[in-house]
Amino acid sequence: MPEFIQSSAYFAVALTLIAFSIASACQKKWKSALLNPILISAALIIAVLKLAGISNEVYQSGCRFLNFLLTPATICLAVSFYEQFQHLKPHLPAVCAGVLAGTAASLASVWGLSRLFDLERVLTLSLLPKSVTTAIGVALSEEIGGIAAITTAAIVITGTFGNIAGPALCRLFRLRSEVAQGVAFGTSSHVIGTSRATEMSQLAGAVSSLSLTLAGIITCIALSFLAQYI
Numbered sequence: 001m002p003e004f005i006q007s008s009a010y011f012a013v014a015l016t017l018i019a020f021s022i023a024s025a026c027q028k029k030w031k032s033a034l035l036n037p038i039l040i041s042a043a044l045i046i047a048v049l050k051l052a053g054i055s056n057e058v059y060q061s062g063c064r065f066l067n068f069l070l071t072p073a074t075i076c077l078a079v080s081f082y083e084q085f086q087h088l089k090p091h092l093p094a095v096c097a098g099v100l101a102g103t104a105a106s107l108a109s110v111w112g113l114s115r116l117f118d119l120e121r122v123l124t125l126s127l128l129p130k131s132v133t134t135a136i137g138v139a140l141s142e143e144i145g146g147i148a149a150i151t152t153a154a155i156v157i158t159g160t161f162g163n164i165a166g167p168a169l170c171r172l173f174r175l176r177s178e179v180a181q182g183v184a185f186g187t188s189s190h191v192i193g194t195s196r197a198t199e200m201s202q203l204a205g206a207v208s209s210l211s212l213t214l215a216g217i218i219t220c221i222a223l224s225f226l227a228q229y230i
Helices: 002-007 011-030 037-052 056-062 070-075 078-083 085-116 121-127 134-144 148-172 178-200 202-229
Strands: none
Touching (some): 011 037, 037 056, 037 148, 078 202, 085 121, 121 148
């Protein structure tokens, strides 16, 4: 059985789609923020791979076709931004300022905690792009000398946490403005957070799409100059 699975070009893709469908159905049925589809589907996939004795390398190789869709899917987020552009125009200066402040806070906190816990330079460089979307973060991590696998894990954990805890944090800090919510989700938890922002309102989703794009650009520019001093 494992030999058949390893030679199949469709097993990994089918497993991914089935696991995500099950996780999405669970969230719709019980409507709990803890039942995050990405988190639950990842747990299901890990369980199946362990039970079947299939290595992660084999699974990743089978998913390479899905990986090709990552960048186009990220670009498609611009659709909601285009649809809401007229509503966004008056808020663009505030959005840019919020994204700049959020990105600076993210980079500074990662660097500060890395120094506090005396992490190796390669780990620090791997964690710095944690708040940008995977399509940007992985490429950036490899360019500045980080480890792509660690960056991917950090990005997924950051996005999942933002997706789950974001609404509660918005209530805690009284972020009632849809624009402010969108900036918070997009800057701190990229695409995964943007999906939750879109569920809250179309305007918040559009702002979040713009914010994650700006955060990715700012992070790329900042780390291109700062990586050599870390």
